[in-house]
Amino acid sequence: MPEPLRDVIARHGLQATKSLGQNFILDRQLLARIAAIPGSLNGATVYEVGPGPGGLTRALLDTGAKVVAVERDRRCLPALAELENEFPDCLRVISGDALEIDERREAGDGAHIVANLPYNVGTALLLRWLEGPWPPWWSSLTLMFQREVAERIVARPGSEHYGRLSVAAQWRSTPRIAMAVHRSSFVPPPKIASAVVHIVPAGEPPGVDPLVLEKLTAAAFGQRRKMLRSSVKGMPGALDALAELGIDSERRAETVSVEEYVALARRLS
Known part of the structure; x- marks a missing residue:
């Protein structure tokens, strides 16, 4: 023992x-x-x-x-x-x-x-x-x-x-x-x-730059009390990407799924 x-x-x-x-x-x-x-x-x-x-x-x-x-x-x-x-x-x-x-x-x-x-x-x-x-x-x-x-x-x-x-x-x-x-x-x-x-x-979703995803979530959750249209507006193209993907820009960061963040990051990549 x-x-x-x-x-x-x-x-x-x-x-x-x-x-x-x-x-x-x-x-x-x-x-x-x-x-x-x-x-x-x-x-x-x-x-x-x-x-x-x-x-x-x-x-x-x-x-x-x-x-x-x-x-x-x-x-x-x-x-x-x-x-x-x-x-x-x-x-x-x-x-x-x-x-x-x-x-x-x-x-x-x-x-x-x-x-x-x-x-x-x-x-x-x-x-x-x-x-x-x-x-x-x-x-x-x-x-x-x-x-x-x-x-x-x-x-x-x-x-x-x-x-x-x-x-x-x-x-x-x-x-x-x-x-x-x-x-x-x-x-x-x-x-x-x-x-x-x-x-x-797990498998890595194609077409996503990890640094872009990191910056996106940093912006979104850095101001999690604000709507997405305010928290991510500093990222070029983010508001257009929200519209293209049909993600309501009045949602807050904690309501957006992992899959939706991945889709946004793919558009921004």
């Missing part, structure tokens, strides 16, 4: 740091459930961000995965080094900032990304993985977020959570909330609940 994570943390004198967005999960059964969300990982490469003391890392290694883990907090490296010694051919730990790592070079095409993301960089990393050439270098994303962020990722038009992040996650991928995680599962407990989101790539 592996050493209890609480003992690993105590032995290495670790303490979650708020400035790094850290919250550790100690329940090995819960970690195993998270590691199982992508499906079979036996022989697959997994890219993990923010492994901390290595609880999820071990759960991933126990599936038979080969793990590339990036950790910014150097205090956690000795605990991770113990796992490297235990799984010498299956774990490689990189000391560094995930926002500055060339993930594709380190993990390779087809890797699965699985992470209890530091909350202070979670959204930035997600957007980074959702942008760029398509299909992406990763096969799936299994990521822990604050519950509110998770709801924004999967939100449908008309809901209070629907916004730019919803469109970015849904226009060429399929997200779902795979698991709710109670705040008591973490040390220290965060103030709000969390959830694990699972995302798989």
